[in-house]
Amino acid sequence: MGKIVILCVDDEKIILNSIKVQLKENYGNSFLYETAESAQEALDIIDEIMTDNQTKLIVISDWLMPVVKGDEFLIKVHSKYPKSLKIMLTGQVDEESIKRTEKEGNLYKCIRKPWMASELISCINSGMLLI
Template sequence: MMIVDTSKQQRQSQKPKMLVVDDEPDNLDLLYRTFRRSFQVLRAESGQEALTLLADCGEVAVIISDQRMPEMKGTEFLSKTVSDFPDTMRIILTGFTDVEDLVEAINAGQVYRYITKPWDPDELKDVVHRAAETYELMRQRNQELLESRQQTQLMLNIIELVNKTQSPAAMLPPLAQALRQSLEASSCEVFLMADESSIGDQGSDGASAGLADSTLVQTAIAEKILQQQTADAQTQVVLPALYQQQLVALIALQWPLSHISTVDAIAWLEAVSRQVAIAIKSLQ
């Protein structure tokens, strides 16, 4: 699970991507001018060119494609994007004579809406903006489902480690590995507390950040709350694992500098720390 992310303000400042596909350059230019203020608009003059562009640029929020193009119809092109980009919203521009193809595409979930030619600019703008909102909602929902599955799996992994090991010290290396992988960190260190103020045994996975004697760790011990700092091009987090207010262990994690912890991510980290504290106490 990715515990770090760019800030909401930064995400909102980025325009969503749109791909417009039409074999008529004038139509492409018109669509580009219509949406360039709200979207990053990519252009292609054929279905094959559009597929190549998607392979290079990745997922887009919305695709607008003409239906009648040489070599590959719009519905055929859109059907080829479904498996790789299931969340993308697909809009087709069509004449009245293409109803059969459209019904098949819509029933197969390949087309979000169709717009008949000549299109009304205001109608098209409204449809596209609603499509972009739907895409964002679906993307968030799928991300939440993925994170929920990853959280559940991590908890199961911790329980399995408790059942397989005989002591807290023996559990530390595989526990650090499980935490690093699940939280998608570059490194993870887990420190057992010898007493309320000093560190005992240690287990690590990934490139060690060498935090055992750091001010960050000492502050986490003293205050018993999550500590975070940026140093040496890395974001470092030290998380106290408390059991009934007793400091049982510390979890030190590191991510690339370009990411910061979000409120939801910190809440999840704190839930992880509680589970780790319970697991360690069960082996003592």
């Protein structure tokens, strides 16, 4: 069984730190954790970590980010790594973007900010069965 990497993408460092703490408190060292403050940084990280065919990827992305929004980013991830689990965690998104990401990017779930750690953990647990 390959390793599982959870990549959190948000332009707000405090959000990234908060998610990472919640994930580590729940999963400990079961996964590798990565963070990125932009879609481009995240794509670079993904290309680097996905060189191993055994790696499984979970991406948790904000929608409202500068330059490339979360829906565009997750659709790009899906086109390159279709088996990855994609979760949008956001306070602001329009319903059309969610629907488009579900259709074109195989979005697993959209969770609204402020989120409950239990909801995020539950989402990851159920989604892992798909990757």
